[in-house]
Amino acid sequence: xxxxxxxxxxxxxxxxxxxxxxxxxxxxxxxxHVNRLHILQRFNDYLSKAxxxxxxxxxxxxxxxxxxxxxxxQDFVESDALTEKVFKVFRMHExxxxxxxxxxxxx
Numbered sequence: 307x308x309x310x311x312x313x314x315x316x317x318x319x320x321x322x323x324x325x326x327x328x329x330x331x332x333x334x335x336x337x338x339h340v341n342r343l344h345i346l347q348r349f350n351d352y353l354s355k356a357x358x359x360x361x362x363x364x365x366x367x368x369x370x371x372x373x374x375x376x377x378x379x380q381d382f383v384e385s386d387a388l389t390e391k392v393f394k395v396f397r398m399h400e401x402x403x404x405x406x407x408x409x410x411x412x413x
Contacts, residue, residue: 312364322346326379329372333379341382348378 307315319325322342326333338345352374361367 307364309362309364309367312368325349325375329368329375331372331376331379334383337379337383341387344387345375345378345382348381349375352378 315328319328322338322345323333323335325331325346326338353371356370356374360370
């Protein structure tokens with residue numbers, strides 16, 4: 307398989323289950339059902355951090371992808387979305403405050 311074939315195959319994958327099946331990562335459907343977007347985002351985050359060290363060889367690259375996907379999946383087997391805080395909405399520490407002047411309220 308060439309790098310181009312590998313990239314084309316990845317473009318065909320559209321769900322967390324597709325990725326897990328493609329990379330032969332065993333998974334519990336109930337974990338994926340609740341955390342699919344979180345798993346994919348975490349996988350993307352891990353891939354972004356690994357890009358500089360990504361091997362050129364397709365087999366080695368596929369192995370790295372599989373390990374990072376397994377790691378992303380395991381994050382949500384051992385924890386939950388609220389604890390992992392993958393998305394910005396979970397990282398907001400305090401409610402946002404907005405100032406509205408009395409003059410604006412009178413209008």
